[in-house]
Amino acid sequence: MNSDFVEMNVLYDFYGLLLTGKQMDIFKMYYMDDYSLGEISQELNISRQGVYDSLKRAESILKYYEDKLGLVKKYNDNMEKLSKIKQSIDEVKKYISDKKVLEALEDIEKEIDGLEL
Known part of the structure; x- marks a missing residue:
């Protein structure tokens, strides 16, 4: 397109x-x-x-x-930042064995996914 x-x-x-x-x-x-x-x-x-x-x-x-x-630019910038945060969370989760910490990180990911920007 x-x-x-x-x-x-x-x-x-x-x-x-x-x-x-x-x-x-x-x-x-x-x-x-x-x-x-x-x-x-x-x-x-x-x-x-x-x-x-x-x-x-x-x-x-x-x-x-x-x-x-600049709303489109701000939106795109925020989406890029959120994507990087989610990647960082996924990377950190690989090295954590504490279930409560993992649950907290998963809750953060769900909150990020639920954001309406």
Whole structure:
């Protein structure tokens, strides 16, 4: 899949509700429903150029919010840190025989898995 499509969909997941209703509709049709610009223009009864302009504006807005807020970057950084923590826990568990300590580490792993970031 095209990395631009993936990037746009991730940005939409974080900031999509900040778009106008029309921008959201056009964005979804193009990026999620795989409509062409011509198909969107027919469906919404607007010019192909109008669809293109609205789509580019929506993309620009999503990128702007990420540049200013950085939520996607923070999310990815946190997920990477959590993955490293889980790897460290797995490594430490190899050298521990105390059942209570192992249970505590497993509880920590479950808590990490249950995090909704």
